[in-house]
Amino acid sequence: MRRRRQCTKCGKRFTTYERAEGIDLFVIKKNGEREPFDREKVKKGLMKATWKRPISMEEIEALIDGIEQKLRVKDSTEVKSWEIGKLVMNRLRKIDPVSYMLFASVYRDFQTIEDFRAEIHKLIDEQKK
Numbered sequence: 001m002r003r004r005r006q007c008t009k010c011g012k013r014f015t016t017y018e019r020a021e022g023i024d025l026f027v028i029k030k031n032g033e034r035e036p037f038d039r040e041k042v043k044k045g046l047m048k049a050t051w052k053r054p055i056s057m058e059e060i061e062a063l064i065d066g067i068e069q070k071l072r073v074k075d076s077t078e079v080k081s082w083e084i085g086k087l088v089m090n091r092l093r094k095i096d097p098v099s100y101m102l103f104a105s106v107y108r109d110f111q112t113i114e115d116f117r118a119e120i121h122k123l124i125d126e127q128k129k
Contacts, residue, residue, distance in 0.1 A: 002058075017061065025071055026078045034078070037071070039064055042088065049103035053096055063091050097123050 001018045025037035046060050067087045071079050085107045093100040101119060110116055 024077060025068075027084065028078055028080050030081060037068070037079070037084075039068065042067065042084065045103065045106075046088065046092070046099075049092065049106075050096065050099045053099050055096055055099060059095065063088075063095070066091065093123070093126075097127075 003016050003018065004013060005016055006013050026034045027037050028034055042064055043060065046063065050060065067084065070087060071084070089100060089104055089107065092103055100123070101116070104110070104119055105116065108115070108119075110119075
C-alpha cells in the first residue's frame with residue numbers, strides 16, 4: 001500500500017510503502033546456500049537494469065510485488081534463485097526489452113557478443129509473432 005505523508009516538523013510531503021508480512025521465504029542459491037528472500041536485492045538488480053530507462057519506481061515496485069506474490073502462493077517456502085531470475089526476466093521483457101537485455105546479460109552471464117546477438121534475435125522473433 002502506498003501512502004502520502006507529511007512531516008510534522010517541516011511540512012514536506014513524502015511517500016511510504018507498506019506491505020503485509022507473510023510467510024518467510026528462503027532463497028536457495030546456486031551453491032546450495034539458503035538465505036531469506038530480500039526484496040531490496042531484487043530491487044537493486046532491477047534499478048541497475050532500468051537505469052536511464054523510461055521505467056518509474058512505481059512500475060519497479062509493482063513488478064517486485066507481483067513476483068513476491070507469485071512466490072508466496074507456492075506450496076513451498078523455499079524458492080531457487082533461478083526461479084526468481086526467470087520471473088524477473090519474463091516480466092521485464094514485457095515492460096522494456098532494453099532493460100531485459102541488461103538484466104539478462106548479468107543474470108545469464110553473457111560472455112561474448114554472440115550471446116547478445118542470440119538473445120536479441122529471440123526478442124525480435126517474439127515481437128514478430
